[in-house]
């Protein structure tokens with residue numbers, strides 16, 4: 219049976235030492251955030267995830283979701299777990315106090331989000347989507363809509379879902395066919411079908427609020443003609459009570475590779491009443507304003523699954539006896555040495571661990587930057603933070619889900635044949651992790667966003683929001699001998715990142731295929747460079763702590779060892795990626811279509 223223990227010490231390292239959250243007290247929402255509150259939230263979150271959600275992960279996977287007489291039924295125990303989750307106030311954590319939320323900053327959501335993804339991703343998808351729908355209504359809804367829908371989404375009485383995809387359109391949302399016909403002021407009749415809608419139907423809550431992309435009769439062609447609508451499954455009366463059913467029905471559910479306990483639904487809207495959210499024809503823009511946060515949370519799905527996979531792989535590697543150490547038996551009294559003595563097993567474990575700890579720090583930093591971009595009184599600070607978020611979002615979504623999936627695969631490999639067997643739980647992590655590379659904008663599309671939109675924007679200003687502070691960090695530590703091994707590697711990595719960026723900018727301008735052909739490699743290269751900056755900063759903190767003769771010597775020494783592994787064994791992959799990028803589009807585009 220797999221195990222999960224929330225990595226509380228590492229969350230504390232990130233929040234208290236790497237980000238020093240207490241210093242943001244002047245920002246709205248941060249007033250009450252101190253190290254005690256952080257510790258209390260971490261320990262409560264860990265209890266929920268370890269004791270309530272994790273024990274349902276394997277049973278939920280095996281039982282799956284049931285579709286009977288037009289209704290979806292979630293696996294046993296999920297309803298009770300959802301009640302515990304909502305009653306403990308987790309859905310309200312970072313929501314606006316005006317609608318019943320606790321008003322804490324977004325950064326305080328990161329640790330609990332990661333824990334939920336580790337413990338039970340299928341469970342976490344429903345409240346995660348509700349938070350996305352909450353954000354969209356909160357940002358774009360009229361006060362009437364907000365008052366009617368938000369309080370019950372905040373306290374978890376109702377859930378929210380995002381309905382974009384149709385059979386003929388996933389990436390290219392300009393092809394949406396669902397229609398919205400005017401039916402009074404701000405009210406529309408919605409007709410059409412959506413596919414692949416996560417939690418489109420479920421029996422956890424009495425109502426589900428659908429955010430549906432549809433076209434008005436006078437809509438221009440393409441993505442400029444899409445509008446966004448709030449479509450409740452059950453109509454809500456003005457006094458907040460529930461009215462009649464709104465002809466929002468589930469046609470069927472999908473049978474899929476992973477996340478078996480999360481319903482993936484075909485949803486039909488048949489003259490269903492919908493309310494325009496935001497401006498007509500600007501639905502995609504409304505969606506995009508909340509996309510950064512949504513993509514960050516999908517990135518964290520890769521991290522969460524990689525973390526739980528690592529924990530089990532590390533335990534197994536210490537227990538399973540196979541072969542002998544190459545320099546002689548390390549445990550001569552045992553029948554064989556444990557797997558962990560073998561260099562290749564250690565390579566896999568450290569690849570996973572350096573990814574997990576780097577990704578945790580980067581994701582939490584990004585959530586903090588989102589808060590700063592919204593709440594800092596200084597306009598320049600807000601803009602700098604937003605520039606960083608703009609650049610890092612496609613990297614986070616793609617790299618954390620790609621490397622997260624690869625990491626779960628390594629975890630399975632460490633278990634050998636046992637990893638392939640269901641009861642050990644390791645193959646479930648790989649199956650569950652795979653979808654995060656596809657939904658919320660497939661990873662190839664994130665790479666195109668990075669090279670096509672983010673890199674050229676404001677003549678490279680978004681990129682500078684990363685490169686400048688990183689270069690300043692190298693400069694600041696240039697006389698620091700202990701830091702030299704990290705700053706030298708970071709300095710070289712920044713050079714590689716700049717070379718790749720210049721090549722893409724120069725060659726992509728004349729021929730966009732040159733940029734697109736290397737876009738996925740460029741995204742991964744930039745992710746490696748960004749992680750190098752994160753690891754160099756974490757190494758600096760650890761060196762300082764060790765110099766102070768800390769009682770937690772082992773923690774900081776392990777951090778440094780992981781930083782060294784990252785800089786010397788993972789970061790050099792960036793050179794190969796650069797070589798591939800500058801080979802351009804020709805090797806990709808040369809083959810005739812008929813030859814495929």
Ligand SMILES: Cc1cc2nc3c(=O)[nH]c(=O)nc-3n(C[C@H](O)[C@H](O)[C@H](O)COP(=O)(O)OP(=O)(O)OC[C@H]3O[C@@H](n4cnc5c(N)ncnc54)[C@H](O)[C@@H]3O)c2cc1C
Pocket residue numbers: 380381382383387388389390413414415416417474482653656657658659660661662663666
């Ligand atoms: C389990 C599950 C849950 C989901 N949940 C939801 C949900 O809650 N709500 C919702 O609306 N949708 C949901 N989706 C749908 C998901 O977001 C889409 O599947 C995804 O956006 C990709 O769309 P598609 O499947 O139509 O693939 P396509 O758009 O057909 O793309 C196929 C491949 O081609 C690539 N591609 C497409 N266009 C280009 C291009 N211009 N250049 C380069 N490459 C390109 C893509 O990256 C992808 O790899 C879910 C899907 C699944 C499987």
